Amino acid sequence: MPSDLPAALPIAYNVVHLAADDHRQALIDELMHRGDRIVDAIDSLIFVQGTSSPAAWARNSWLAPAEYRVGSIGEAARLLASVQRNWHLHSISHHRRAQLIADKLAPIRFRPLGFPAPVPSAPLGVFGLLDRDRLLASPVCSSAFADGRPVFAEDREGPPNRAYLKLWEALTLARTQPGPGDVCLDLGASPGGWTWVLNQLGADVIAVDRAPLVPELAGAPRVTTHRGDAFSLTVEDLDRRPDWILSDLIAYPERILALARYWCRACPQAGIVITVKCQGAVDPAEIDHFLAIDNARLRHLSANKHELTFFRLPDAGPPEGASRRP
Ligand SMILES: C[S@@+](CC[C@H](N)C(=O)[O-])C[C@H]1O[C@@H](n2cnc3c(N)ncnc32)[C@H](O)[C@@H]1O
Known part of the structure; x- marks a missing residue:
């Protein structure tokens, strides 16, 4: 950094987590449960001294935060630009002044993503003003997407409903998708948003639900339907071992945990994506049970409501997700 720019101030935290919408308390409980010390909280931002890794209920984790005293808008912009090109403003206070800093930085075009599409590889930092002259910036974040x-x-x-967006997001973060020749077991498939995604990717789908798929999908090439209880299905009931197991079943987390454990054991090479629907207040110990599964990751997706998404992928899963403590 050029010597005429201000040096970082001493701070008492090493990570700032941005809570998922409506899940600030769940995030705080999770962080405390994993032993992080909460130093401060401003709206949805939770400042901690502790584990420098993503949390399941965080939308984004700012992993290299630093504070600077800045004398002017120009100085703040020069300081940020000296670190890296791409910055997203997460406005905390002094919104107009913060926007004037953002206006002086290189523009970034956030075009809507197609599917499938790669996660952007360029680092995206985040900044905001804590006070008129106090800049908070983190060049390293857990997510490559703004907030x-x-x-x-x-x-x-x-698609027959908007559930397809959840699977688009999950498979984008997975950085791998099913393709032609892959067998996908879609548990809790009706009316068919996820089956539609998998079918579009050219995969073979076994769609399991007590309720029917929409007729266009039930009769689609490469889609086989299985009406019945998804929890009693085993790998022996299938003609071919699935390459992917995907579940959007509505059930208590304990049942979903047993389902995740079963399919992870039964198909050790398969990619697994499972929605974990939460009921009321979230017990942070439940997160530990899911993360105790080898290579598990857990993340609240933008498309998730009061639920998390569990990943167990051959290549370790999305780095944005929480994983077992090192
Ligand atoms: C959230 S919906 C799934 C939406 C679906 N992923 C989509 O994209 O259209 C949950 C589904 O789980 C099914 N379900 C719940 N319990 C089940 C069980 N024990 N066996 C089979 N299906 C079940 C429900 O019938 C419902 O269709």
Whole structure:
């Protein structure tokens, strides 16, 4: 950094987590449960001294935060630009002044994503003003998306509901998708948003639900339907071992945990994506049970409501997700 720019101030925290919408308390409980010390909180931002890794209920984790005393808008912009090109403003206070800093930085175009599309590889930092002359900036964040929220160019014609966006986001973060020749077991498939995504990718889908798929999907090539209880299905019931197991079943977390454990054990090479629906207040110990599964990751997706998404992928899963403590 050029010597005429201000040096970082001493701070008492090493990570700032941005809570998922409506899940600030769940994030605080999770952080405390994993032993992080909460130093401060401003709206949805939780400042901690502790584990420098993503949390399940965080939309984005700022992993290299630093504070600077800045004398002017120009100085703040020069300081940021001297670190890296791409910065997203997460406005905390002095919003107009913060926007004037953002206006002086290189523009970034956030175009809606297609699917499938790669996660952007360019580092995206985040900054905001804590006070008129106090800049908070983190060049390193857990997510490559502004405030951890990928925005997709939606398909309003093809899918039967909006659940497809959840799987688009999950498979984008997975950085791998099923393709032609892969067998996908879609548990809790009705009316068919996820089956539609998998079918579009050219995979073979076994769609399991007590309720029917929409007729266009039930009769689609490469889609086999299985009406019945998804929890009693085992790998022996299938003609081919699945390459992917995906579940959006609505059930208590304990049942979903047993389901995740079963399929992870039964198909050790498969990619696994499972929605974990939460009921009321979230017990942070439940997160530990899921993360105790080898290579597990857990993340609240932008498309998730009061639920988390569990990943167990051959290549370790999305780095944005929480993982077992080192
Ligand atoms: C959130 S919906 C799934 C939406 C679906 N992923 C989509 O994209 O359209 C949950 C589904 O789980 C199914 N379900 C719940 N319990 C089930 C069980 N024990 N066996 C089979 N299906 C079940 C429900 O019938 C419902 O269709």
